[in-house]
Amino acid sequence: MDDANWQKAPGTGPDHPAITHEDLDRARDRLAVAQARRAGRLRGLRVFWLLLGPGILVFLGENDAPSMLSYAATGAQFGIGFFLPFVLVTFLMGFVVQEMTLRLGAVTHRGHAELIFDRFGPFWGWFAMGDLMLGNFLTLVTEFIGIRAGLGFFGVPPLVSVAGAVVIVLLVVTTGRYWTWERATLTLAAFNALFIPAALLSHPHWSGIGQAFLHFGPLPGGISGSMLLLLMADIGATVTPWMLFFQQSSVVDKGLTPKDIGSGRLDALLGTLLAAAFGIATIIAASPLYLHGVSAKSFQAAQFAQALVPWVGHIGATLFALGIFEAGMVAVITISTSSAYAFGEVLHTGHSLNRPLREAWPFYAILLASSILAALLVLLPGAPLEYIILMVNVIAVLAMPPALVFLLLLVNDPVVMGEHRNGIWANVFGGGITVFLIAVGLFYGLTTVFPHLIGG
Amino acid sequence: MSPRHHDPDLDQEEVLQLLEDDQLVWAKEKVHLGRRHFSRGLSVVLWGLRVYVVLMLVLIVVRVVQTVSAGH
Numbered sequence: 001m002d003d004a005n006w007q008k009a010p011g012t013g014p015d016h017p018a019i020t021h022e023d024l025d026r027a028r029d030r031l032a033v034a035q036a037r038r039a040g041r042l043r044g045l046r047v048f049w050l051l052l053g054p055g056i057l058v059f060l061g062e063n064d065a066p067s068m069l070s071y072a073a074t075g076a077q078f079g080i081g082f083f084l085p086f087v088l089v090t091f092l093m094g095f096v097v098q099e100m101t102l103r104l105g106a107v108t109h110r111g112h113a114e115l116i117f118d119r120f121g122p123f124w125g126w127f128a129m130g131d132l133m134l135g136n137f138l139t140l141v142t143e144f145i146g147i148r149a150g151l152g153f154f155g156v157p158p159l160v161s162v163a164g165a166v167v168i169v170l171l172v173v174t175t176g177r178y179w180t181w182e183r184a185t186l187t188l189a190a191f192n193a194l195f196i197p198a199a200l201l202s203h204p205h206w207s208g209i210g211q212a213f214l215h216f217g218p219l220p221g222g223i224s225g226s227m228l229l230l231l232m233a234d235i236g237a238t239v240t241p242w243m244l245f246f247q248q249s250s251v252v253d254k255g256l257t258p259k260d261i262g263s264g265r266l267d268a269l270l271g272t273l274l275a276a277a278f279g280i281a282t283i284i285a286a287s288p289l290y291l292h293g294v295s296a297k298s299f300q301a302a303q304f305a306q307a308l309v310p311w312v313g314h315i316g317a318t319l320f321a322l323g324i325f326e327a328g329m330v331a332v333i334t335i336s337t338s339s340a341y342a343f344g345e346v347l348h349t350g351h352s353l354n355r356p357l358r359e360a361w362p363f364y365a366i367l368l369a370s371s372i373l374a375a376l377l378v379l380l381p382g383a384p385l386e387y388i389i390l391m392v393n394v395i396a397v398l399a400m401p402p403a404l405v406f407l408l409l410l411v412n413d414p415v416v417m418g419e420h421r422n423g424i425w426a427n428v429f430g431g432g433i434t435v436f437l438i439a440v441g442l443f444y445g446l447t448t449v450f451p452h453l454i455g456g
Numbered sequence: 457m458s459p460r461h462h463d464p465d466l467d468q469e470e471v472l473q474l475l476e477d478d479q480l481v482w483a484k485e486k487v488h489l490g491r492r493h494f495s496r497g498l499s500v501v502l503w504g505l506r507v508y509v510v511l512m513l514v515l516i517v518v519r520v521v522q523t524v525s526a527g528h
Contacts (some may be wrong), residue, residue, distance in 0.1 A: 019471050020481045027471040034474065109479045118489045127506060257476055348485070391516060398512040402505040409492075416489060438508065445515045 025354035026255040029179060033260070048267075051260050053182045054105075054250040055268030057334055058098060058243050059091070059275035060189040064331030065146020065324055066139065066392050067237030068195070071279050072304045072320075074230050075286030076294070084212040084280050087234055091276040093436075094238040095268055096429045097404065100411045100422065101244050102264040105251030107420045112248040114345035116406055119416065128406060129346060131399040132241050135392075136339045139242065140374035142392045143328040143335065148378055150325030153305045153317070161325075162375045169333055169371050174364065178253045178353040189330045192278045194323035199281035201316035202288050202308070209284065229394065232444055235437070236393030237279065241403040246338035249345070253352050258420060285312060285320060332371055340367035398441045404434040 029050075036046040074083050101112070108115060113132075117125035144162055151161035172184050247268075256264055286304060288311035305321040312320070337353070343366045344351020350360030357364055408430050411422050422430070466474070477483055494502065 018482050019468055022481050023471055023475060023479075024466065026479065027466055027474040030474040031466070031470075109476065110484065115489070119492045120494075121491055124502065131509065255475070255479060257479070391520060395513070395516060398516070399509055402502070402509060405501065405505060409498075413492065415492070438505075441508070441512055445512055 021356060021359065022350070022352045022354040025177060025179075026253075029255050048263050051254075051256065051263040052267040052270070053186060053254060054247050054256075055098065055102065055264060055266075056271035056274065057182065057185055057189060057250065057330075058247040059094065059268070059271030060192050060278075061246070061331050061334030062094070062238060062240060062243055063192050063275045063278055063327055064139070064143055064237075064335075065150070065328035066142040066233075067279065068282050068324055068327045069146065069304065070230065070233035070237050070393055071282035072286040074234060075283035076289035076304070076307075077230065078227065079290040080209060080212050080283055080287050082212075082216070083234065083283055084209065085216045086231075087238075087279050087283065088213075088276050090235050090238040091272050091279070093235075093433050094243070094275075095272040096426070096433060097239055097407070098243060098247055098268045098272075099265055100407055100426060100430060101247045102251055102256075102268055103261055103420055104407070104411055104417070105248040106256040106261050106264060107258050107417055109252050109257075111252055111341055111345040111351070112245045112407075113342040115248075115410055115416065117346055119410065119413065120406065124406075125346065128241075128403065129342060131403065132245055132342055133339065135240065135396055135399055136242050136335050137370060137374060138392050138395065139240075140332060140335055140370060141377050143331045144375050144378035146324050146328030147332070150305075150321045150323070150328065153321035158379055162378055165329055165332060166368075166371055166375050168329060169336065170368060172333055173337065173353065173367055174357055176354070176356045178250075181353045182250070182254070185330060185333050188326060188333070191326040192274070192323065192330070194319045194326065195278045195281040195285060198308075198312055198316045198319040198323065199284040201312040201319070202285050203311075204284045204287070228444060228447060232397050232440060233393040235440065236396035236400075238275075239400055239433070239437070240393075240396035241399050242335050242338045244403055244407055245342050246334055249338065249341035249351070253341075253354065261420070282323075285316070288312070332374075336367045336371045339370050340364070394444070397437055398444075401434050401438045401441070404430065404437070408434070 033047060033050050036050055037043065039046055071087070104112070104115065110118070113125070113129060116128050144165065147165045148158045148161050151164075152158065172181060172188075175181055175184070251264065285308065289304075289307060292311070294307060305317045305324070308320060309317045340363050341351050343349075344360070344363045347362070349362045351363050352360065355363065408422070408427065410416055411430075412427065414421055472480075478487065
């Protein structure tokens with residue numbers, strides 16, 4: 001049936017729901033899931049294949065250019081001893097948070113910004129939006145830094161790499177179909193795995209890696225200013241406000257329902273494990289710089305790939321540079337989409353990737369405008385790029401506690417969640433993560449005001 | 457396997473059956489959750505966190521200025 005006929009269908013009037021293009025596409029997705037659930041062989045796998053997406057995308061999207069460069073800086077400056085298990089723990093924290101977000105989206109069918117405005121009012125809503133928009137825009141800038149740096153390794157001029165990335169975003173987001181967007185972005189995100197062969201080419205010491213996980217050694221050299229910054233950056237590489245807004249909105253756009261929460265959890269867990277593996281691989285890939293005493297403190301993005309050539313070879317360095325490009329590219333798509341979802345929800349304009357361009361042009365305009373503005377800023381010369389990249393993740397950690405409190409309030413609200421509200425353990429872990437992030441932030445603040453509290 | 461593979465013509469009844477009531481765009485535009493009022497304790501927590509974020513952002517600016525000026 002022609003979509004246009006839906007608007008004119010008999011019975012469609014003030015007392016009857018008007019079916020939109022967005023509803024129709026979402027119903028098609030739900031029909032596929034319903035048919036897969038009735039299928040005989042491999043039913044579970046078919047259903048999971050259709051339902052996976054938001055969880056993997058949010059975690060691989062957060063394995064973005066600044067995150068991968070934070071991991072590389074970590075491996076280069078401090079080796080693997082403390083940080084391999086630490087990164088795994090931060091990803092498990094991320095899973096706890098994103099599981100709540102998934103449930104919130106599947107139960108309410110509303111985005112995170114929409115729920116905050118509806119339930120807590122515009123006063124608190126705009127604070128949350130301010131945190132999100134500031135963090136998203138700065139992060140987008142750093143994604144383009146990563147894209148520029150990654151392709152710069154191959155001699156691609158900055159203008160070409162940044163403009164090319166904007167064109168890719170344009171092509172991916174204007175398909176007019178959530179499913180197509182999701183699968184295209186997932187395909188791109190699969191290249192985050194490039195850090196695994198890069199790590200293998202660095203000839204890792206497997207016994208040392210095993211020791212690191214078994215013993216969770218102390219911080220090498222004690223706590224210093226640069227160590228604290230990297231700790232904050234590594235935490236910010238796994239738990240950030242945009243992840244809450246993005247995953248909830250994409251769960252809604254995909255049309256997940258409470259029946260799909262189990263598959264959604266598996267999706268988020270798979271994303272957690274994949275992202276943790278790729279993050280850990282990046283630390284391992286950069287660790288030869290630590291072992292051979294190469295100072296990486298002043299390294300900017302592309303220099304990591306160049307510096308690794310003696311230990312991982314040209315192929316390994318190429319994979320590393322391509323991985324940084326991919327990490328930035330996927331994050332530009334997911335983060336700009338999270339900004340557009342949030343604005344659409346708050347301004348009550350169309351906010352679905354299932355809507356065609358003509359129906360939801362403000363949604364697509366915000367998505368593209370935020371990307372283009374960030375891209376333009378990156379072309380300005382003279383910024384201390386590596387430091388900006390680390391600071392963005394620090395800002396993400398600092399903005400996270402208020403976002404987590406809103407999340408915990410929503411996910412414990414019986415009016416919002418009904419029988420799906422948090423149990424005791426989800427609250428214990430969620431509350432614990434919030435307190436931990438506040439404590440880390442306060443410690444960072446204290447050491448900024450009183451630098452003599454710690455060394456270096 | 458993709459949803460387009462199973463892409464039959466859906467009529468309005470089928471769409472209404474496939475989607476939950478509050479999943480329809482129409483329903484989301486019409487129905488809003490009521491406003492929740494905060495207790496005094498919760499307001500204090502939220503304001504405290506707001507002050508925390510602002511203070512920390514100032515400290516980040518201080519740290520960046522310190523680093524950049526140390527570089528010169």
